[in-house]
Amino acid sequence: MSKHFDANGDYVRYEFSEFGGKFRPTNYEIPSPRGQEVLLKVDFCGVCHSDVHVHEGYYGLGQGRKLDLGERGIKLPVTLGHEVVGTVVSVGDEVNNVLIGQQKLIYPWIGCGECSVCQRGEENLCTKPGSLGIFKPGGYSEYILVPHHKYLEDLGKLNPANASLLACSGLTTFSAIKKIQPIHSDEFVVVIGCGGLGQLAIKTLVLSGNKNVIAVDVSEEKREIAKTSGARFAFDPRDKKIAEQVTEAGSDNCIAVLDFVGNDETMELGLNVLRKGGKFVAVGLHGGEIRYPIPFLITKAISIIGSYTGTLTEMKELVEFANKHDLANIPVEIRPLKDAYSAVEDLSAGKVPGRIILKND
Ligand SMILES: [Zn+2]
Numbered sequence: 001m002s003k004h005f006d007a008n009g010d011y012v013r014y015e016f017s018e019f020g021g022k023f024r025p026t027n028y029e030i031p032s033p034r035g036q037e038v039l040l041k042v043d044f045c046g047v048c049h050s051d052v053h054v055h056e057g058y059y060g061l062g063q064g065r066k067l068d069l070g071e072r073g074i075k076l077p078v079t080l081g082h083e084v085v086g087t088v089v090s091v092g093d094e095v096n097n098v099l100i101g102q103q104k105l106i107y108p109w110i111g112c113g114e115c116s117v118c119q120r121g122e123e124n125l126c127t128k129p130g131s132l133g134i135f136k137p138g139g140y141s142e143y144i145l146v147p148h149h150k151y152l153e154d155l156g157k158l159n160p161a162n163a164s165l166l167a168c169s170g171l172t173t174f175s176a177i178k179k180i181q182p183i184h185s186d187e188f189v190v191v192i193g194c195g196g197l198g199q200l201a202i203k204t205l206v207l208s209g210n211k212n213v214i215a216v217d218v219s220e221e222k223r224e225i226a227k228t229s230g231a232r233f234a235f236d237p238r239d240k241k242i243a244e245q246v247t248e249a250g251s252d253n254c255i256a257v258l259d260f261v262g263n264d265e266t267m268e269l270g271l272n273v274l275r276k277g278g279k280f281v282a283v284g285l286h287g288g289e290i291r292y293p294i295p296f297l298i299t300k301a302i303s304i305i306g307s308y309t310g311t312l313t314e315m316k317e318l319v320e321f322a323n324k325h326d327l328a329n330i331p332v333e334i335r336p337l338k339d340a341y342s343a344v345e346d347l348s349a350g351k352v353p354g355r356i357i358l359k360n361d
């Protein structure tokens with residue numbers, strides 16, 4: 001039994017019932033949260049690039065091969081949206097009802113909750129994922145059911161629209177940066193791909209005291225923004241001598257590469273500019289495969305690390321960091337929730353310069 005809230009009636013989810021298909025507004029009965037569950041009215045939901053991939057139904061594996069997401073357990077219909085800020089409207093009978101009326105950021109990378117990985121707090125690495133907005137209905141919806149109140153985080157003084165980005169873009173960036181620590185003051189970090197995540201990475205690095213950031217992006221506009229965000233250098237990867245330029249700018253001391261593109265070319269570039277003992281963190285999911293001589297990997301003691309979202313603890317640390325440094329204060333475009341489909345389409349077509357946030361009135 002849920003406490004409070006007049007749960008009579010229906011609500012709308014913008015869902016698709018075939019990969020690549022249109023989103024249709026579909027009516028569902030407003031659920032009554034049970035036990036530890038919490039029901040929130042969606043206030044804001046970020047539109048993330050991984051929504052484009054989930055909607056398409058696959059990730060490219062290089063040479064035309066695909067990782068089929070239907071085969072990976074994503075069940076249709078799907079209601080996307082994993083960057084959600086909402087207001088608690090009702091709670092299960094094991095949840096303190098002081099939560100009702102509070103606005104919260106939702107941690108979406110939920111696992112089975114029972115395996116040892118989940119018990120250690122690494123739910124994002126669970127082999128039986130139940131992520132909101134992928135495996136379970138997400139925030140392209142008027143309401144969202146969260147399985148436990150522990151996944152809700154206070155916003156502090158953050159702008160709630162912008163704060164939604166912290167659940168995925170922000171968290172992914174933050175977790176990737178944690179994987180390259182410690183960075184010493186003379187060392188350089190290369191950020192490949194200066195879209196939303198790349199810009200957040202540059203800002204986070206600079207705000208954490210890393211002054212030596214090299215940005216790489218094909219877009220002149222994004223390179224300029226990267227410099228404004230604090231990158232010391234910004235290069236165009238189409239330049240034939242890009243690897244030499246980056247290595248030279250980094251004084252042969254590039255200790256880490258954060259790759260927010262993730263294709264054959266960016267991987268090759270990143271691995272070629274790392275110095276001995278360097279770390280390559282792959283975050284972008286554009287697809288492709290790694291070809292790199294194994295003897296170099298060993299003699300240069302290179303680490304290649306994949307990074308996917310982050311833990312609940314990391315999200316809490318990030319919210320604190322963002323409050324302290326005004327990290328989430330980046331330009332966003334607000335669109336109405338009902339325009340979820342065109343937002344994903346525009347993002348897929350590369351028509352979105354910044355971040356779109358859907359707003360549910
Ligand atoms: Zn688990």
Ligand SMILES: [Zn+2]
Pocket residue numbers: 048049050051082168169
């Ligand atoms: Zn995302």
